[in-house]
Amino acid sequence: MTVKTLTDIAIALAAVFGSFTAWKGLTIWREQNVWQEDNNLARRLLIALYQYRDSIYSVRHPAMAVSEMELDVGDPPDLPEDKKRSRGVILAYSRRWERHLPQRNELDALLIEADAVWGKKLSEMAEPLKLLEHELYAYIWLYLDAHFRGAPELRAQFQKILASKRDILYDTMDEEDEYRIDFNKKLAPLEDYLRTKMGRQR
Numbered sequence: 753m754t755v756k757t758l759t760d761i762a763i764a765l766a767a768v769f770g771s772f773t774a775w776k777g778l779t780i781w782r783e784q785n786v787w788q789e790d791n792n793l794a795r796r797l798l799i800a801l802y803q804y805r806d807s808i809y810s811v812r813h814p815a816m817a818v819s820e821m822e823l824d825v826g827d828p829p830d831l832p833e834d835k836k837r838s839r840g841v842i843l844a845y846s847r848r849w850e851r852h853l854p855q856r857n858e859l860d861a862l863l864i865e866a867d868a869v870w871g872k873k874l875s876e877m878a879e880p881l882k883l884l885e886h887e888l889y890a891y892i893w894l895y896l897d898a899h900f901r902g903a904p905e906l907r908a909q910f911q912k913i914l915a916s917k918r919d920i921l922y923d924t925m926d927e928e929d930e931y932r933i934d935f936n937k938k939l940a941p942l943e944d945y946l947r948t949k950m951g952r953q954r
Contacts, residue, residue: 790869797946810852814923814924820843822843842900874942
């Protein structure tokens with residue numbers, strides 16, 4: 753075998769090795785890039801879930817500030833005191849829910865992004881949280897209808913409806929709160945799933 757032949761073989765082998773190294777490097781880079789993107793999305797989702805949870809807790813806060821109950825500019829200034837209080841409570845819960853909506857919208861947008869990247873598993877896991885949110889929303893407005901908006905003939909009927917539901921209006925502000933326990937129990941699988949995307953475990 754001549755020197756030229758050996759040289760040609762060496763050059764060919766070097767080219768093959770170089771191509772393999774480049775391919776391997778590109779594969780590693782792609783895997784690292786995918787992992788980084790997954791990590792970033794998972795972190796944003798986890799933060800959004802905690803903000804969503806805390807926002808719902810705020811809606812249930814038992815203390816109602818005077819500023820939350822301020823009447824709108826268009827409300828009659830000469831309302832009787834009981835009417836002012838009723839109107840104020842209704843406005844307070846409306847304002848609390850309005851403050852909550854951006855947190856829900858942010859979470860929904862991130863869940864759509866997760867659907868596109870990972871499939872629908874996370875959105876399906878989030879459904880029990882959405883059901884708890886809906887339960888609270890329905891309870892609040894039934895409560896307001898029964899106590900502050902309902903016509904006298906409807907109030908008894910609303911009371912029957914409320915009596916068939918668990919009382920979740922007020923947060924007891926501790927970990928024995930039934931709604932908190934239920935919410936955190938349904939949140940835990942999402943936390944675990946997202947932490948695996950971040951390369952972390954509980």
